[in-house]
Amino acid sequence: MDTTNCFHCGLEVKPKEEIIFDEKSFCCAGCKTVYEIFSQNDLTCYYDFQSSPGATPQDIQGKYDFLNDEQIVNKLLDFQENETHIVSLFIPHIHCSSCIWILENLQKLQSGISTSQVNFNEKKVRITYHPEKTSLKQIVELLSSIGYEPYISLDNYDEGKKIIDRTLIYKIGVAFFCFGNIMLLSFPEYFEVEEFWINQYRSFFRWLIFALAMPTFFYSASGYYVSAYKSIKSGMLNIDVPIALGIVVMFVRSVVDIVFGFGQGFFDSMAGLIFFMLLGKLFQIKTYDFLSFERDYKSYFPIAITKITTDGKEIPVQVYDIEKGDRLLIRNQELLPVDGILISEKASIDYSFVTGEAVPIAKKSGDKLFAGGKQLGKVIEMEVLFSVSQSYLTQLWSNDVFQKKLDQKHKNITDKISRYFTPVLLMIAFVSFGYWIFIDTTKAFNVFTAILIVACPCALALTAPFTLGNVLRIMGKRKLYLKNAPVIEAMAKVDTIVFDKTGTITSNKEAEITFEGTITNEELVLVKNVLRGSNHPLSRRLYEYLPEETTVILDRFEEKTGKGILATIQGKMICIGSAAFVGYENESKITQTSVHISIDNAYKGNYSFNHQYREGLKKTFEDLSKHYKLTVLSGDNEGEKERLTQWLPHKTQLLFNQKPEQKLAYIATLQEHGKNVMMVGDGLNDAGALAQSNVGISISENVNVFSPACDGILDAIQFAKIPFFLRYAKNAMKTIYFSFGISLAYNVVGLSFAVTGHLSPLVAAIIMPLSTITIVSFVTFMSNFYARMK
Known part of the structure; x- marks a missing residue:
């Protein structure tokens, strides 16, 4: 080691000011203290990545006392819940692998910090911490003490972080x-x-x-x-x-x-x-x-949210059209695209998108809701505080928790x-x-x-x-929004494609609906209000089909994936879903996709859907069958089998009565046999299958449901372009x-x-x-x- 240079920061040490500690030279007490901190916490690997990577810590005594003000802290936080606070700090001194390593190991230096992730390009670190064990002020002081003082501008925090380096x-x-x-x-x-x-x-x-x-x-x-x-x-x-x-x-x-x-x-x-x-x-x-x-500009989620107008009407709007003060309707399993205030009496929010932990948090009227949360249970209403942040939603989508390990040949x-x-x-x-x-x-x-x-x-x-960046941009313009560049190479390797049926190859908007059974107008009011909270494609189609009714508050709402809805409203127990779920004994007589209804355990009848398949479906499957093995997995009965057999290429495999776990197992079996599988589903019942597949594409059709496991979101109107997107991915790799x-x-x-x-x-x-x-x-x-x- 060159004894004339500081072991920590690399600056030249004047003989009179040299501090010797642990047989190493330091230029000042600050650098020596940082080394002691790292040494005591078994973090001296910091110096293995690069010699003298540190910066001399500055005296900040009293500088960050303003972080004791709760209002100021709330302004700086990205996310705030009882046991989880998340903050993104701009740190100008980030410059090498040592910086990344130490900043992603902050939990070893201070209890209360659970995780920290570095964005090297933007020189930012995103820190998740427990507010009762540590505070933002303590975190900032810790960072400053080890030479990574953050830049915080109270006047214009967002713009302050975007310092232009000329x-x-x-x-x-x-x-x-x-x-x-x-x-x-x-x-x-x-x-x-x-x-x-x-x-x-x-x-x-x-x-x-x-x-x-x-x-x-x-x-x-x-x-x-x-x-x-x-x-x-x-x-x-x-x-x-x-x-x-x-x-x-x-x-x-x-x-x-x-x-x-x-x-x-x-x-x-x-x-x-x-x-x-x-x-x-x-x-x-x-x-x-x-x-x-x-x-960043094009990677908004191509999802719609239901806006409640001033006259009480419910209309779908694109997420980027949401403005401050708008009133939104959030159904079961829907993503909160913006920060807002809860208007409804209570809600249960799953913030696994943000924190990685799927523990629902109870909210009451007047509480703040954060973008990225997922509503669980009955329908709620909220008022928008800020317009949608596209980059923030994309960041949540790209959370490391949901990343797949992809082998990148080009890399x-x-x-x-x-x-x-x-x-x-x-x-x-x-x-x-x-x-x-x-x-x-x-x-x-x-x-x-x-x-x-x-x-x-x-x-x-x-x-x-x-090349991949340009392809991502072009695909975004064609309304296929991919999570990241490696997905393009994964798409180029696909040899097997698995499709869900309902809501994927069928259009929810054009299905012909018929009712068989007996039900009163009063009971229809209750059914419509129960359906109001569901995001299942059949529920949404049926909700739109039924006549306008007055809104009634539900006492209980529970939606079981792949089965149906169980709700209590005005003292009546309403069950909507599959024949088996509602207890219909003549299930074998059903020949079409149906939604069955029972009220207080009395069977009322069923709504049958004569599906309208997506435009260009036949040609799409014919084009794909030339190069890929095709399978259609459906949770419905075999009522549509004969019709699909006539429509689709004869080599297409059709599997019905498939539960979500069976879909996942089927894809896993294909992969065990060396297949590269792309799953195309609706993102609700197919979350497991989308996660298991090599490439998971979620079809979006006016529904604010999104699975973090999917690798891409395809606007439903572009369904017929799937063969083009696959060819384009292969051509991108050729390029x-x-x-x-x-x-x-x-x-x-x-x-x-x-x-x-x-x-x-x-x-x-x-x-x-x-x-x-x-x-x-x-x-x-x-x-x-x-x-x-x-």
Whole structure:
């Protein structure tokens, strides 16, 4: 260990101020204290990821006393319940793997913190804690004490977190200014003009060029040196190592040329190289930001919520049309898309989306409800406090608790290439340098530098993320909303597709309904009010079919998945659901999909549904049957079997009377036989099957029910596009592999010119960002081209 540098933060230690502890040097008591904290809690692995990763903690005594104010804390919290508070804090100092590691192990430093997740790109940490065991102020003080002081703005907290880092812009500006002036000052030497004033002041101009090169070398290119140093310290050679080495070689060689009068050196090439590489980096960042914005903006849940108008009517509205002050109706199993105030007498909310724990929380009128909760039980009403936050809902959907482990072939390929790329590149560069040094010293340095620059695999690294990001954006526009990019590759591997029937291949809006039995108008009022709280496709269709009735408050509501509803209203027990559930003895006589009703254990009759299948169903299945094994799983009886047999390809397997657990078991069996299964369901009765499948797609049709286990949500009007989406996923993967080939071809051709001495470092610096632009343009064109294919 270098004893002149602080073991914790890496700053130089003055001899008089040096603090020795545990045979290590520290620059101040703060750094020593942080090390002691980590050491006492068995967290010294923090220093294994990177040498001197920490920051010196600042004195914050009294700075965060305002966090004792409950109103201020409530403003900062994302989620607030009795035993669970969640807060997202912006931490500017997050910069490396050590930072991530320690911030995701905060529970070891302070009791009361249950989990903490880092978003490295946004420099944010999301902390879940128990308010009775710790407080937000204590957490902030803990973070500050270990060198990770959060940024908190009370005036505009949301905007305060979005600090714009213009460092790269400044570096490009400096590099461009120096590059332009160096090129102007170098023109006389390019043309070897013999003129008195040039000969007289040649040395002055060379030293002026040297002075202009200094800011470029030390400031503009500093990021490459830091990255290369960290890479070498961690034992992993990243692509910045050869780039930094090439810049240093050019600088040293140029200094030697000027000092000994050999020439003006390569400062013009070096400045141009740094400028064009930084320009390429800016382009890459902007493309990522564009995709991130598009993804965030388009990734709202394509679900509807029922809004109660001022005149008492119930109308469906899209979630992004919800405004503050609106009154919403939330049914059983529906997701709360916004924060609001409970109007109904009481409610039971499941916040497993937010906390990962499926323990219902009882709420009473006037209590605050948080977005992401799921209503359990009878229908409730709430008033909206804030409009929907699309990014927040997407974040809940992407919770690690609900992620599937997907093998990403393209990522494996990229990782393998990256692992060996830099060592091989360095070997080629040194071998070529060793060969040319005995022939032409100047050319040897040119060759060495050009090789290090031209072979930069930035385009290779950008290929997969940009392609998949663009495909996610295009699929979102076509109303298929995927959870993340790996789902696209999983879709490309699918060989078996399993469909639910009711609400998936059938349309809830167009079913013909007939009633068989005897029921009074008073009993219909009760039935309609019970159905009001259910989100099952048949319940919703029947609710819309029955005539308008006065609203009656339910005493009890219980919906059993795959069976039916049990409710108590005005002292009467109402049972709605399958024949077996309501106790109908002549179940064998039923030939159609039916909803049965009994009141106070007296059978009243059943509503039969003559299903209208989705438009284009026959052609959709015919297209899919050419490439996939198809199965239809239904919880209904076999009444529709004959009709489906006529409609669907003869190889389609039809299974009826399937309970939710049987659907899950069927998919698991297919997977045991090596099948890659995509499940398409309604997200309510099929949650287990969606979770078990390799790809789970939930059909959304004017219903605010959503399963966290699904990998994608498809708007029901796009059902016939399923074959297109599967082909598009396969074409996306083809685009990635073809782009890999183009990128590697760039490197091979560039290296062949560089090794033979036919490529200057400046040209190599221009070619490098051009290769990135070429790849991005190619994948953009191809993904848009495939999107237009039917």
